[in-house]
Amino acid sequence: MTEPHPHDDSLGVAGAAPDAGDYSALSERVVLGTLLDGDAEFQRSALPVLTAESFTTPDTRAVFHAITTLARVGDAIDAPTVVQTLDEANLLSGVGGPAAVTRLVTESLTVAVPRVHLQRVLEATQRRQVHEVMSRMLASRATPDQVFAELDALRETGADVSVTLPEFADQVAEYQRELQRRRTMDSPLVGVPTGWKDLDGVYDPDPNRRRIGYLPGGFERKHLALVAARPGVGKTSVVIDFLRAACKSGAGVVFFSNEMPAQEIIELIVCAEVKLYKRDRYKWPEDIPPHGWDKIAEVQADITRNWHLVIDDQASTLADQRRVLAAARMKFRDEGADLDIAFQDFIQRMSTPGGRGAKAQHEELGDFSKGWKDMAKELNVAAVVAAQLNRSSVEGDRLPRADDLRGSGSLEQDADVIIGLHRPYAVGGQDSGHTADELKVVMIKVRHGAAGQVFERAFLGELAQTSEPAPRAIPVPEPPA
Template sequence: MLNTPHSAEECLVACTLDDNGASLAAAQVAGVSPDSFHGSATRIVFEVLTEMQRAGLPIDLPVLGEELQKRNLLDAIGGLPWLNEITNQTPTTARFRYYLDEVLDQQRDRALDAAGAQLSRAAKTRDPDVIGQAIAAVSVAAAPRTKAASLAEVAQAEEQRLHDEIAGRTPRGVFGFGLPRFDAYFGNVARGEFVVPAGRPGDGKTSLCWGAGVSAAMAGKRVLFFGLEMRAGQLLRVAAGQLSGVSPRDLDRVHDLDRADYFAALRKIGQCPTLSIYDSDRSLDAIVARVRSERIRGQIDVVIVDYLQRVVPPRGDHQATREQRVGQMSTAFKSLALEIDAPVIVAAQLNRQAESDNREPRMSDLRESGSIEADADRVLLLHKPNNGPDGVPQQPDAQTVHIHLIVDKNRSGPTGPTWLKMHRPTQRFAE
């Protein structure tokens, strides 16, 4: 009999030697690697088999024995008697799928144990970044294994999705900015998209993102908002003003009915079960860990981060430039959108070059743009020009200003400019 707990590992390795590499390839596709094995002998053998596969060598017992001998690893695994024993105990690949699942399940259990121990150690440090990394490790370890869909299954699912969209049963995309004409023309944001609304301070990027997030949450969508510029209480004040049309700064001098409308809006937002605000998760690791943790609890409809340049980059290469670190975060947010199958909206700052040149902004004006232009599925540039759409100069103290919103990149639809109005006292956008 094969010794436990490595018997499933030994049987899986034996299967890979029985069909000239077919089972080896299937195991690799399922996610098996040398790190999946707890036993040193099975780990060594699987690693050598992988190297043999890359070299185009036959995947069988005689060649494996030769390769182990060349590497002086034969004695480390127990010699040829051990190899003969495991192959004799598993003469066919009939139970390959069972052994595969057992190996992956055991790897997951070990990862959960290690992640739990890491989290316990991290809690004692009281360092938010260290704790965030530990939470991320737990989330990754706890994530369920997914089976890759066949091409036919993907095509069938997309056909059904398109039929549902055509018939109006489901919307195109899952997130809009609450601007009907804009959303209809440029398209709602789809799951897995990484969208970057960018502007200079005062051009309304926070107001646009926050207002859209609140509207989505009030419509029943699950929204995670990470506010790195304003605390949760300030964000709720803004949201109540946007919803009620009453500025929080005017509460001491408005009519009693208007004041009542404002506080009713504040209570309504505060009781929204699908809206979550996080104003203390400031690092990339902490944000990603939080999102992964929430994803385990259920589907997320949109993640919004305000804003990219305020996110603390991961600890790592101290020689990396600020642009390289922002680029790493941009790539991480795009990967996160695909991982959780939800839009990730990350506001960003524009540099002063467009202002200095007295021109419309463009993607290259993104601060530390780096890979943002390549990673983003959409880039929205907000700009408050000197003149409005009618050519009349905009007054510095005007309550309502015209914002030029330029869709400079859109992988799934058209690009181009549009005009919006922003009511400064309530920070509310309208078309």
């Protein structure tokens, strides 16, 4: 199917870039898609202030009429019910069929806050009304007083953008429902688990064995977490740890890799899950014994069958990544899951369409971090982004700080959580006095918790993972002779 011209009477194509005169049409499609996505709060705000005249094409007006028909009789408003209503009215083929209705939902997931687009639709409606009044009054040779009277009446009864404000009582009720849900939980892990006991905590029935983690909620929806380290310290293995834990929890996961191709990411996952062979064995696997191949096949079958995972090594701009996330959400919902968390393996390797132009690097990075924070909030997902620390972070054997983030103070400002990694051996080698597996983790920033905590992990880079550190033997002094 070819993409329609922006001014064609069509529901449009998800992801199609509008020209400067088509933003009103884009907003109309976003509003319809959000209504179809079942956002009850948005439906309560939008339906009372929208009319058929709010939409400028026969297709969008037909879809809106189907939505209002369902609303009047109290039926559920979603894509399947609207498709059925259009079909019963012999209008479905005219709007482009079921696929066109579904694309409205997909497109609504790829844009900014839908409430902003509702406001744009209301404002555009009022501008058209003003234009119609002025044209009619001029044609009738009305007096200035008559013109002003008509405009005053229009202002009083026209589109009032203030009605798009959220209801405070609804927000309080939603929070109360969330509190009640948390009361019934076995642990405070409301987000996606990290897989690390020090972060998630240990919630044993025995109170004496319980331990509150440094991120007791896990990676929470609408939050941006940064994993920050210098090259060679181990942030890739750490991110693979988090990805594996998320997938095993049943979460829908998208992993953007701007540093490595998808096949290398899969190899790291298989290596970490098999736990038998170092990474270099997979480069030349001729001496892997039969039982090893059986284990590899078992792991591949398990992750293919049970993980809801999309690995994208092409999308490097915010717009492309947003489209991938929207498509992934539709895919995961078809699988009975949802999009819960998104990973970006190297924020400094993202790009701006057409280059950053006159922008400085720190300004561009600020756009990327703000974009990821906005995507987390708008799509209601957790976001985990790997970032590089600057060179000064390796001076001496010191732990990383927030001001070590390379390129932008916006990274620190936008992040809800910053997890810093420090591996002394990666900096000083044998002269550091540390072993290669010692990895120190610093909770540099925790917006809703205590920052400054430090704990250790065992870095097992050759197995593409980290683990709980083994208890260290405490030397016992020899008794005096």
